[in-house]
Amino acid sequence: xxxxxxxxxxxxxxxxxxxxxxxxxxxxxxxxxxxxxxxxxxxxxxxxxxxxxxxxxxxxxxxxxxxxxxxxxxxxxxxxxxxxxxxxxxxxxxxxxxxxxxxxxxxxxxxxxxxxxxxxxxxxxxxxxxxxxxxxxxxxxxxxxxxxxxxxxxxxxxxxxxxxxxxxxxxxxxxxxxxxxxxxxxxxxxxxxxxxxxxxxxxxxxxxxxxxxxxxxxxxxxxxxxxxxxxxxxxxxxxxxxxxxxxxxxxxxxxxxxxxxxxxxxxxxxxxxxxxxxxxxxxxxxxxxxxxxxxxxxxxxxxxxxxxxxxxxxxxxxxxxxxxxxxxxxxxxxxxxxxxxxxxxxxxxxxxxxxxxxxxxxxxxxxxxxxxxxxxxxxxxxxxxxxxxxxxxxxxxxxxxxxxxxxxxxxxxxxxxxxxxxxxxxxxxxxxxxxxxxxxxxxxxxxxxxxxxxxxxxxxxxxxxxxxxxxxxxxxxxxxxxxxxxxxxxxxxxxxxxxxxxxxxxxxxxxxxxxxxxxxxxxxxxxxxxxxxxxxxxxxxxxxxxxxxxxxxxxxxxxxxxxxxxxxxxxxxxxxxxxxxxxxxxxxxxxxxxxx
Amino acid sequence: xxxxxxxxxxxxxxxxxxxxxxxxxxxxxxxxxxxxxxxxxxxxxxxxxxxxxxxxxxxxxxxxxxxxxxxxxxxxxxxxxxxxxxxxxxxxxxxxxxxxxxxxxxxxxxxxxxxxxxxxxxxxxxxxxxxxxxxxxxxxxxxxxxxxxxxxxxxxxxxxxxxxxxxxxxxxxxxxxxxxxxxxxxxxxxxxxxxxxxxxxxxxxxxxxxxxxxxxxxxxxxxxxxxxxxxxxxxxxxxxxxxxxxxxxxxxxx
Numbered sequence: 036x037x038x039x040x041x042x043x044x045x046x047x048x049x050x051x052x053x054x055x056x057x058x059x060x061x062x063x064x065x066x067x068x069x070x071x072x073x074x075x076x077x078x079x080x081x082x083x084x085x086x087x088x089x090x091x092x093x094x095x096x097x098x099x100x101x102x103x104x105x106x107x108x109x110x111x112x113x114x115x116x117x118x119x120x121x122x123x124x125x126x127x128x129x130x131x132x133x134x135x136x137x138x139x140x141x142x143x144x145x146x147x148x149x150x151x152x153x154x155x156x157x158x159x160x161x162x163x164x165x166x167x168x169x170x171x172x173x174x175x176x177x178x179x180x181x182x183x184x185x186x187x188x189x190x191x192x193x194x195x196x197x198x199x200x201x202x203x204x205x206x207x208x209x210x211x212x213x214x215x216x217x218x219x220x221x222x223x224x225x226x227x228x229x230x231x232x233x234x235x236x237x238x239x240x241x242x243x244x245x246x247x248x249x250x251x252x253x254x255x256x257x258x259x260x261x262x263x264x265x266x267x268x269x270x271x272x273x274x275x276x277x278x279x280x281x282x283x284x285x286x287x288x289x290x291x292x293x294x295x296x297x298x299x300x301x302x303x304x305x306x307x308x309x310x311x312x313x314x315x316x317x318x319x320x321x322x323x324x325x326x327x328x329x330x331x332x333x334x335x336x337x338x339x340x341x342x343x344x345x346x347x348x349x350x351x352x353x354x355x356x357x358x359x360x361x362x363x364x365x366x367x368x369x370x371x372x373x374x375x376x377x378x379x380x381x382x383x384x385x386x387x388x389x390x391x392x393x394x395x396x397x398x399x400x401x402x403x404x405x406x407x408x409x410x411x412x413x414x415x416x417x418x419x420x421x422x423x424x425x426x427x428x429x430x431x432x433x434x435x436x437x438x439x440x441x442x443x444x445x446x447x448x449x450x451x452x453x454x455x456x457x458x459x460x461x462x463x464x465x466x467x468x469x470x471x472x473x474x475x476x477x478x479x480x481x482x483x484x485x486x487x488x489x490x491x492x493x494x495x496x497x498x499x500x501x502x503x504x505x506x507x508x509x510x511x512x513x514x515x516x517x518x519x520x521x522x523x524x525x526x527x528x529x530x531x532x533x534x535x536x537x538x539x540x541x542x543x544x545x546x547x548x549x550x551x552x553x554x555x556x557x558x559x560x561x562x563x564x565x566x567x568x569x570x571x572x573x574x575x576x577x578x579x580x581x582x583x584x585x586x587x588x589x590x591x592x593x594x595x596x597x598x599x600x601x602x603x604x605x606x607x608x609x610x611x612x613x614x615x616x617x618x619x620x621x622x623x624x625x626x627x628x629x630x631x
Numbered sequence: 632x633x634x635x636x637x638x639x640x641x642x643x644x645x646x647x648x649x650x651x652x653x654x655x656x657x658x659x660x661x662x663x664x665x666x667x668x669x670x671x672x673x674x675x676x677x678x679x680x681x682x683x684x685x686x687x688x689x690x691x692x693x694x695x696x697x698x699x700x701x702x703x704x705x706x707x708x709x710x711x712x713x714x715x716x717x718x719x720x721x722x723x724x725x726x727x728x729x730x731x732x733x734x735x736x737x738x739x740x741x742x743x744x745x746x747x748x749x750x751x752x753x754x755x756x757x758x759x760x761x762x763x764x765x766x767x768x769x770x771x772x773x774x775x776x777x778x779x780x781x782x783x784x785x786x787x788x789x790x791x792x793x794x795x796x797x798x799x800x801x802x803x804x805x806x807x808x809x810x811x812x813x814x815x816x817x818x819x820x821x822x823x824x825x826x827x828x829x830x831x832x833x834x835x836x837x838x839x840x841x842x843x844x845x846x847x848x849x850x851x852x853x854x855x856x857x858x859x860x861x862x863x864x865x866x867x868x869x870x871x872x873x874x875x876x877x878x879x880x881x882x883x884x885x
Contacts, residue, residue: 184740195739197719202750204757205685207853215690331743331877381883385741 066572074567077616078560081623088617092507095514102513105522106465109229111593122229130167131225133458135160135237137169137245140452144213144220145196148255148448150176150189151427151434155280156453157222158420159244162283163237169224172212175203177423186396187419188426231462231522238459249453251437254445258431265442272440273433274302280424285410288417293409301409305402305428315397320349322393323386333382334373344368348386358387395429402428473528477509480535488539492546496627501546503621504613505538512606526595527602534606537581541614544570549622559626563619571615578611657776660786661805663812665769667841669702674840674866676701681712684858685758694720694756698861699874709875712765720756724880725765730797733762736880743877752799759828759848759857763799770805773798784809800827808834811841826851837864 077084112119125132137156141149153173160169173189179199181187190196203209213220226234256269278299285293326332327341327348336344347368351361362383366374402425407413427433434448481502489498509531516527548570552562585607588600666672676699683694695716701709712725724736724743733746751763770776774790781787790803801824806816813834821827828850835844842864849856873879 183737183742183744190739192739194719194721197717198723198737198739201720201723201735201737201756202753205754205759215687331881333878333881377884378882381881385881388741 066575067568070567070571070575071564073571073615074564074619077567077619078563078623081620084616085620085624088503088507088613088620092510095510098514098517099510100517102517103232103520103522104466104469105231105524106462106469107229107231107234110522110524111595113592113594116592126227129225131165131227133226133229133234135166135224135226135241135455135457135459136221137224137241137453137455138219138221139450140219142218142449144172144217145200146193147189147191147196147430147432148253148434149220149450150196151432152253152448152450153220153222154189154423155276155434155436156245156248158280158283158424160222160224160241161287161420163224163241165227165233165237166224167227169222170212171222172209172220175208175212176200179203181419184392186392186426188423188430191430191432226458229458229462231466234459234462235466238455238463241455241459245453245455248436249450253434253448253450254437254440255448256433256435256440256442256445258433260444261442265444268442269433269440270428271303272435272442273428274299274305276435276439277424277427278302281406281421284417284420284424288414288420289410289412291411293411297409298406301405302402302425302428305398305405305425313397313401315394316353318397319352319390319393320345322389323348326385326389333378333385334369334375336370336373340370352390358383361386395426398429399425469523469525469528473523473531477531477535480532481506484535484539488543488546492550492627494627496625497546500618500621500625500627501539501542504542504610504618505535507613507617508534508538508606508609511609512602515605516602521598521602524595524598526593526599530599530602530606533603534610537607538610538613540577541574541610542618544574545614545618546622549619559623563623567615567619574611574614578607582607657778657786657788658771660778660807660812661771661776661788661790664807664814665771667812668814668843669708669769670704672840673702674837674842676868676870677842677864677866678868678870679864680862682858682860682862683756683758684860685855686857687853687855692757693717694758699870701870701875707769710765711875711879714756722883725755726875726877726880727765728875730763734877734880736877738883741881743880748797758859759850759853759855760859761799764848770803772796774803776805779804785815811836813841813843835861835864837866840866842866 109119109122114120122132137160139149139153139156141152143149144153150173153171154177157169157171157173160166176189176196176199177187179202180190183199190199211221212223226237228234258266258269261269278295281298281302282293282295285298324345327345328338332341347364348361351364356364362380365379365383369379399422403418403422406421406425407418410417435445437447484505485498485502488501489495492498492501512530512534513523516523521527545566548566549562552565552569553559557565582604585600585603588596588603591597591600678699679697681696681698683696685692685694693716694714697713697715699711703709707729708727710725710727714720714723722736722738724734724738726734726736728734730751731748733751734743735746736743746762752761754760755762755765770790773796774792777789777791779787779789786807786809788805788807790805792798792801799821800819801822802820804818804820805814807813808815811834814832815834816832817830818826819828819830828848831847831849832843833845834841836842842861844864845858845860847856847858
């Protein structure tokens, strides 16, 4: 449309104007005097001006490395605006307003093995900066175990998880954490920063970790299937893997003193079965007596009978009696007429379970007593979660990332996918597309401009010279943005294309005037002088008009539009400046010849 | 006394009588129904197998349960449920002594736990029944009945929760069959007056008793349903007191 108006309407209107009179008046005009002096200055200092402009361009190319990118919508609003204030409040008081989700796909998330992998990923997320409260199905399971069995840990048997699941199955909250068929689960966390650079770094860090975890995979081992020396080897490998989890948790809750090596050393020592666990006997006695003295104890006994039974039981346990031995002793311990073989079998199993539970709890307590010395401060949540990790040393199954143990008796877990989604991914991808679009559009603009100018003028030199002002304009403009810390966003990224589009107009006008004067037989200096007078005013008038047009956007309430406005004003100024200094200087220095 | 006043005074008692008649009928229907389900006309005790089929979209989960119950006049039923399948909940036990005394036994942890009052509204075993639904109690104790509709074969009662009654449903629309005075359908409304669940019930005659042989509970909002079917129903066995105890709850394979 603009072209049609320029080629039809403008010449028609121009036919009513007395250009000869205007030319006479123009030569006496003050702007004409300025342009005349300007052209003289350029003619005199052609090499200096060209050198300076090229030098400046090169300097600003280095400044481009400092250019930030910002694609977060949060930063679109002024600090005082309601959306921004709400987001700031959510970040300050609720650990963040932006979601981060890690998801996992396996054959069965509910298995003790998969839940351990989920917990490991969750603990890793605790170590991430600006990330809070990763939440997953493991939290439900561990919390239930804590409430029902005083043990914040993932059980090591399918049936035990099934028993806990009894309480949560059918709850609406499960749908947010686990798919119906139980093959996929997610870990939710919140991010406190909307900044693109922060989220990009976070995304890359997480992706690197997840890629490695998925590539290596996980192996599960059953302790009972192993020989004692294999079990010791497994404990050492487990200490290494679990110390990493405790280290991640420590980074979140008690950052500072403890190194992972120190944590691993203590865990390796604690993995040994010989480690003394103080008070375990008294604790075992208390737990068993509480059970035996309860009114619902399996056999109806009087208090003295229960005391006698308790004494026999403790004596047998000290000799290392297992469930079978305990069952075998029952007929001797119980009064005649009370004994029932099936009930005795159940009771023996229950008693053995309780003794094992006390032993495991004591081992974890002993380990924790040693570990907590490493940390500069204490935190209840840290202790709870660290204990959950320590309980793995007492569990019947062991899940390790592949390669941590050389034992070949393990079974590879069928984990088919671990990936992330949420704000960091979204911003990183948008940032990537923004950068790619910017580079593509600018490069395409340069190439098209160069090709068109070369074809139009039938001279590569003229083609190259005509792109100099737009290169100067865009490089200096983006360099200035980089130096004053204005990030590249959806709006400011358009500056490149728009400034090239407008800037090339000025170059075309000026070169057209210069070539015309040269064709009329004028020398290069005279052609430049005449081009200045003929085209300079139009270029300056156009630049001022466009600058005024974009300046209106300075009143916008959206930050990127305001940034775009003043950047465009600067950009037009630079484009006009380059067209009236760098371009004539280059034409004079290289003195290109148009092919006939 | 002016004539109009006389007429008003004359009509007032008649009007009150007329208004109160449907309420009396509703109370009578409810009382008879409760006599059949948990009162004098119900079996003294019962032992049965149950199959619980939970339908959630395309997902179908089946639980097998063995149940014992005892009918106590003027009180809540005693009830024991033991899970038989699937394997990961085998031997899990559930004991209801009354609406405030419910226990669950977890065989994998060798522990019995009391169900907290706050958890009674939670789904039972991932089904559309809540823990409270799995217990039994007389409606008339907690709800005021009103005759809602009547057709040739059914009465429809509206039960409104009594002030202060600790019950999850504010309103129940109960349909009772005239053939056997047994419930056939219950629409359970929540606090906000929205329809939350619908229970469709089928009665079966076992000996001289009418027994609820199947209940299909549909969760209207979630679009899920649970069918609870009774099989091998045995009545009046003279079940021992020990069965309804925590000690029995711990007994495996019973």
